[in-house]
Amino acid sequence: MTDLQYKIKSALFGVAIGDALGVPVEFKSREYLDQNPVTEMFGYGTYNQPPGTFSDDSSMTFCLAEALTHDFDLTRIGENFVKWYHENFWAARGEVFDIGIATREAINRLARGEQPEFAGSIHPSSNGNGSLMRILPLLFHIKDLPISERYEIxxxxxxxxxxxxxxxxxxxxxxxxxxxILLGRNKFEIYKKLQTQIPDFLNSLSINPHEIALFDRLLKEDVSELEKNAISSSGYVLHSLEASIWCLLTTDNYKDSTLKAVNLGEDTDTTAAIAGGLAGLLYGFDTIPNSWLELLARKDDIEDLAERLTTKIGS
Structure with a gap:
């Protein structure tokens, strides 16, 4: 297996395993999970799904990855999202059982013929984690491009x-x-580097300074020093991003980072999917517990997708 294929496989499975860990306890409170922590992959619970069932987070991640096995095309990505919602494409077990409001509305606009670049709402209230949760495969398409192109895509x-x-x-x-992470850098070094690189780049774009300031905890502070009660785990995109980085920085292996994300409560599957994607990349596929992988829905299909994406990216 090539290094690129291993990285892609680690990312895709990293997302899916985190997602599946969180599905049975989605919407459970932190207080409940403090008393009843998730320690292993299990099933049923919130959606009455068997163990190893991933949700919209992974399905849409795989829809994006699937589109990227061809030439980059926003329309194809949007079409795959429509196929998922309307035809169960890349659903874990043949049915869609979880979708966010903003995502559903955008997919309905896509289905009616809206251009994909304009299908998502630009209203401040539409800042759930629905694009963050499925964005990771794009890394492999943009990784060698200049920062301005990475941002625009x-x-x-x-x-x-x-x-x-x-x-x-x-x-x-x-x-x-x-x-x-792909470049092999230490996670704490990455965190510090981005505290300069991200603001410098965003400020060059004349983005509203108020919007950039909302990221100050990541860009000016050390989130790894925060206590758990200072970390929110709702479906708000900034909460999900902060929580996932916090889980990555305050653990030292894949298993602990994803379980920590799940046990924050609320949007358990998405926080763990986002954290799990980075943890998968950082620690590698081989560090994901085999007992969890054995339960994962469609693992052979995910492996095949990783191979096909590798072929495209490496060509």
């Missing part, structure tokens, strides 16, 4: 479902972090 792919600048910046930060 990320903005377009986020905007298929979430067009507000806050969602775009969140996706951009996440992919820049992931890109540095």
């Amino acid at each position: 990320t903005k377009k792919v986020s905007s298929i479902t979430h067009g507000h600048i806050r969602s775009v910046i969140s996706c951009f930060y996440y992919l820049e972090f992931a890109k540095e």
Whole structure:
């Protein structure tokens, strides 16, 4: 297996395993999970799904990855999202059981013929984590491009479902972090590097300074020093981004980072999917517990997708 294929496989499975860990306890409170922590992959719970069932987070991640096995095309990405929602394309077990409001509305606009770049709402209230949760495969398409191109492509792919600048910046930060992991850098060094690189670049674009300031905890502070009660785990995109980086920085292996994300409560599957994508990249596929992988829905299909994406990216 090539290094690139291993990295792609680690990212895709990293997202899916985190997602599946969180599905049974989505919407459970932190207080509940403090008393009943998730320690292993299990099933049923919130959606009454078997163990190893991933949700919209992974399905849309795989829809994006699937599109990237061809030439980059926003329309194809949007069409795959429509196929997922309307035809169960890349659903874990043949049915869609979880979708965010903004994502559903954007997909309905796509189905009616809206251009993908403009399908996502640009309203400040539409800043759920629906584009951040599925953005990771884009890393492999943009990793060798200049930062301005990485940003512009990320903005377009986020905007298929979430067009507000806050969602775009969140996706951009996440992919820049992931890109540095690909280069083999230490996670704390990456965190410090981005505290200069991200603001410098965003300020060059004349983005509203208020929007950039919303990221101050990541860009000016050390989130790894925060206590758990200072970390929010709702479906708000900035909460999801902060929580995932916090889980990555305050653990030292894949298993602990994803379980920590799940046990924050609320949007458990998405926080763990986002954290799990980075942790998968950082620690590698071989560090994901085999007992979890054995339960994962469609693992052979995911492996095949990783191979096909590798072939395209490496060509």
